[in-house]
Amino acid sequence: MAVVIAAPASGSGKTLLSLALLAWARTQGFSIQPFKVGPDYLDPQLLSAAAERPCRNLDINLCGEAWVSKAFHGYGGSAELALVEGVMGLFDGIGSSETGSTAATARWLDLPVVLVVDAGGQAASIGALVRGFRDHDPQLRLAGVVLNRVSSTRHRDLLADVLQRLGMPLLGCLPRTDALKVPSRHLGLAPAHELAEPTERFRRWAALAEAHLDLEQWQPLLKAPTATADPLSDCPKALSPARPIAVAVDQAFHFRYPETGELLERMGMPLLPWSPLADEVLPKEACGVLLPGGFPEQHAEQLSHCHRSLNALQEFAGMHPIYAECGGMLLLGQSLSDLEGRVHRMTGLLPFHARKGHLQVGYRTLRPHRDGLLVRRGESLRGHEFHRWQLTEQRRTHDDKTLWDIEGWRTKQQSEGWGYRRIHASWIHLHWASCSTICCRWRDAIATTVMPSPGHL
Numbered sequence: 268m269a270v271v272i273a274a275p276a277s278g279s280g281k282t283l284l285s286l287a288l289l290a291w292a293r294t295q296g297f298s299i300q301p302f303k304v305g306p307d308y309l310d311p312q313l314l315s316a317a318a319e320r321p322c323r324n325l326d327i328n329l330c331g332e333a334w335v336s337k338a339f340h341g342y343g344g345s346a347e348l349a350l351v352e353g354v355m356g357l358f359d360g361i362g363s364s365e366t367g368s369t370a371a372t373a374r375w376l377d378l379p380v381v382l383v384v385d386a387g388g389q390a391a392s393i394g395a396l397v398r399g400f401r402d403h404d405p406q407l408r409l410a411g412v413v414l415n416r417v418s419s420t421r422h423r424d425l426l427a428d429v430l431q432r433l434g435m436p437l438l439g440c441l442p443r444t445d446a447l448k449v450p451s452r453h454l455g456l457a458p459a460h461e462l463a464e465p466t467e468r469f470r471r472w473a474a475l476a477e478a479h480l481d482l483e484q485w486q487p488l489l490k491a492p493t494a495t496a497d498p499l500s501d502c503p504k505a506l507s508p509a510r511p512i513a514v515a516v517d518q519a520f521h522f523r524y525p526e527t528g529e530l531l532e533r534m535g536m537p538l539l540p541w542s543p544l545a546d547e548v549l550p551k552e553a554c555g556v557l558l559p560g561g562f563p564e565q566h567a568e569q570l571s572h573c574h575r576s577l578n579a580l581q582e583f584a585g586m587h588p589i590y591a592e593c594g595g596m597l598l599l600g601q602s603l604s605d606l607e608g609r610v611h612r613m614t615g616l617l618p619f620h621a622r623k624g625h626l627q628v629g630y631r632t633l634r635p636h637r638d639g640l641l642v643r644r645g646e647s648l649r650g651h652e653f654h655r656w657q658l659t660e661q662r663r664t665h666d667d668k669t670l671w672d673i674e675g676w677r678t679k680q681q682s683e684g685w686g687y688r689r690i691h692a693s694w695i696h697l698h699w700a701s702c703s704t705i706c707c708r709w710r711d712a713i714a715t716t717v718m719p720s721p722g723h724l
Contacts, residue, residue, distance in 0.1 A: 344494025
């Protein structure tokens, strides 16, 4: 079956509850598959660490309903237990709609929902809130409520009475404590690698579940779905011989869907981890480079001194394909401002300077200007944008290789990105595994490049 962990709003405690359940399951020896609704990269890192298996995103807006079903049943069926952490408030979708929301995902997968409510400063008013969420959509099955930030035994008893009058099961009460909070930063939760003493945190989260959740009621809700086919079983034909791909993997670059690497591996393009932040040269056997998003702005000064890495990218760009999105694109510019506004030199392959700006977030419709490394003129694709940095570009001319026009909910259409024969660079995140066209074009581009010689780079 599995269950969706939802809430009236962000910050209510969805992630804390999810982490507690995952940590508890592992201490009991259960395998458990975590999922996350939406395009999030940071929450899944924490969920993956707690579950000891990769979290999978369920994103109807970005990947489509068919992929979401295939991913949920395929990955979820490989474990004993499963849970889905929602995104934002239960009914929050694109703009003011419910499109792609946690509720839409729960309906599509026919899953029950547990509502996490921040009970701080509330008593009888909880009844109005829970009743509203229960009755708003008769198609949703609200399996119960978990109350967060409960201040005392008396507070808990008051709230339990209110829910009992509604006939709503109370599945747990989490105490008000800062000791169990998950640290945050400027784009959301802190990455998993920044957690201090992770083993001790997981132990405490598991203890939180043991002490404050009704685990007897939870266990049937967490039962994993029936197994179906491997989501990547129909992946495109593999290259022969294999052609490895270097992928930036370090504290500056770590926003990547796990299915991307798994898919490329099956297509004969195994990933070679490469750390620009450690000033590593590119692996000599690499036939292409993936530069995923992350927080390069946090490490801009250190990156500017990584001359071997930057020079290797400059040399590589003329011969082999490079795919860069969001933070990965920032490595290719002329300069990058750090969190304090100090400017640092980057690779210099693209004509822009990057500095802190306003938050840009949302799904985007993408219409390519021309045929490029992964896209073709006349197509329409879907992607997601999420960043606080902005680009100051050198003046574009009529022959500049602008990648595409992008447009989202109540955002004006604008031209964005760079689309060269060997470079795809954009703010936009794509989900490769749900779009075989992207994967096939990357494979074909890799297949037509000259294999690196043993002494290359």
